[in-house]
Amino acid sequence: MSSPVATAVSAAAPYNRAKAVKEFEETKVGVKGLVDSGIKAIPPIFVHPPKTLAELKRGFESESAPEIPTVDLAAVQGSRAAVVERVRQAASTVGFFQVINHGVPEQVLRRTLAAVKAFHEQPAEDRVPVYRREMGKGVSYISNVDLFQSKAASWRDTIRIRMGPTAVDPREIPEMCREEVVEWNKEVVRVSSVLFELLSEGLGLGAERFREMGLGEGRGMVGHYYPFCPQPDLTVGLNSHTDPGALTVLLQDHIGGLQVETPDGWIHVKPQPQALVINIGDFLQIISNEAYKSAHHRVLANHCNEARVSVAVFLNPSDREKLFGPLPELTSTEKPALYRNFTFHEFMTRFFKKELDGKSLTNFFRQ
Structure with a gap:
């Protein structure tokens, strides 16, 4: 007996991509549902163009490949100026860095990852009620934020939770990850506050400048789930893009797969035990007048x-x-503003109007 999920996404002749995407969406069980159905080949909607797949093979693979910078936040106690400079260098070149000794207990890191994994691995019928694409909802479970805009889907599912400025009612967060998500939000607020101070000082501004602007008060959390892919050479977990916001704090597990584009090419962001990955978003590149750089990843x-x-x-x-x-x-006269003014509402509306692949908002708002 064939699986209803497999049936819903099976390719018909002639292949109708719009129809296939709609049918996949209507299953409401995401990529995890495909894996659970026992498929051996990925559906056509997930197969990426040859040019994209060829580009994927050009990332560094050797152990001696370059790595993104690592910043020891505990060193602030010894020489704050040295840490500010290290953060400034990372933010103005690669746009990515890892932080260690950030003060988040190891058990909190482990519990957060485990709780998100537990949500995605619960029975399909328990995930379905949260599956929704409306942006206004405080909690939503989806597969591919750009599913209906992209040329090819990515092999991943996501739970999205609004944490600020008005946090979702905790009772709306699925019980199996509720306590962990609330605790993780508190830790991110603390760590990001330190990072915004260091980044602000790196621009020669007062430590409080970014906080006074309300940066970090708007917070959206996403828990990505990348299940085993039977044909990983034909698709991606997440398309190349830059993040639209000010700053991203990422907790990744030990498996790896994240890559960032640098002047030397694509390099792996190797998982470090207990480290957090930090990256600059388009918004921070714009307000820093390109002193800081957002990077495709x-x-x-x-x-x-x-x-x-x-x-x-x-x-x-x-x-x-x-x-x-x-x-x-x-x-200044020597370095005039490189971008026009905009509201953040306009900024994010523009972001969600097109697919993720190759997406960056910096060109759209350039003067």
Whole structure:
């Protein structure tokens, strides 16, 4: 007897992509549902163009490949100026760095990843009630935020939770991850507050400048689940893109697969025990007048039998109607503003209008 999921996404002749995407969406069980159905080949909606697949093979593979910088936050107690400079260098070149000794207990890191994994691995009928694509909901479970805009889907599912400025009612968060999500949000607020101070100082501004702008008060959490892919050479876990917001705090497990684009090519962001991955978003590149750089990054399809899990918190300004643009302190006759002013509402509306692949908002708002 064939699986209803497999039946719903089976390719018909002639192949109708729009119809296949709609049928996959209507199953409401995501990529995990496909894996559970026992498929041996990925459905056509997940197969990426040859050009994309060829590009994926050009990432560094050797152990001697470059790595993104690591910042020891405990060193602030010894030489704050040295840590500020290290953060500034990472933010102005690669746009990615890992932080260690950030003060988050190891058990909190483990419990957060385990709780997100537990949500995705519960019986399909328990995930379905949360499956929704509406952006206004406080909690939603989806597969591919750009499913209906993309040329090819990615092999991943996601739970999204709004944590600020007005947090979702905790009772709406699935019980198996509720306590862990609330605790993780508190830790991210603390760590990001330190990072915003260091980043602000790195621009020659006061430590409180970004906090005064409300950066970090808008927080969206996503728990990505990348199950085993039977044909990882034909698809991706997450398309190349830059994050739209100010800053992203990412907790990834031990499996790996995240890559970042650098002047030297694509490099792996190797998992470090208990480290957090930090990256600059388009918004911070714009208000810093390109002193800081957002970077394209992607996730390879998971070829391991064990699912990959990551938890990202996107930090944004809280006021969606306020005008933002390059900070006046960072512009001059010699270096005029490179971007026009905009509201954050306009900024995010623009982001969700097209597919993720190759997406960056910086070009759209450039003067």
